[in-house]
Amino acid sequence: MHGLEPWVGHRFGARKVEDLLRWCLELGVRTVTLYAFSTENFRRTPREVMELMELFEEKLRELKENDVIHKYKVRVKAIGRLELLPPHVRKLIKEVEAATAHYNGHFLNIAIAYGGRAEIVDAVRKIARDVKTGKLDPEEIDEKVFERYLYTSHLPKQDPDLIIRTSGEERLSGFLLWQSAYSELCFIDVYWPEFRRIDLLRAIRTYQKRQRRFGR
Secondary structure: OOOOOHHHHHHHHHHHHHHHHHHHHHOOOOEEEEEEEEHHHHHOOHHHHHHHHHHHHHHHHHHHOOHHHHHOOEEEEEEOOHHHOOHHHHHHHHHHHHHHOOOOOEEEEEEEEEOHHHHHHHHHHHHHHHHHOOOOOHHHOOHHHHHOOOOOOOOOOOOOOEEEEOOOOOOOOOOOOOOOOOOEEEEOOOOHHHOOHHHHHHHHHHHHHOOOOOOO
């Protein structure tokens, strides 16, 4: 018996995103960042990458018209090296971002063509350009200034309180490397398409029991 093609699993996973977003909004979570596609994912087979891009296009169209997004006034933003994406996907991203740009009640970030190291490199490049043109004095550069150049600079609070990793994997895989310095991590054995509301509640409960030290 043959196993399912990878993109079939991706479709089940994409449906779960809608559930997660609704649960988080109902619970009052203000910012959600989803790791949809890493820069390393481009190394997958051409067929799988193509299927994923078609899936992103389909889901972005749905997101643009999603009643929940507009009801809760969710600002949607894609973060990553978006120039690596096909033109039709980039166009849809711009449309979704434009349709929600005036919202600031909640934030949904979609990390696509994203890599944590790539984000830091891109920030350094932008800083170097501003130093070169005289817009920025090197002596002014500190953590706060650096954060203005990150993909997440649009957020009122860039550092996630809690990062949930499913599928039994216990690594960040390059997710928000700068921003996650003091985030609480929760690793869950269930696979993403099987993730339930009770799993989210348990992760939040685990987070609430921890004493955050912020490096102290």
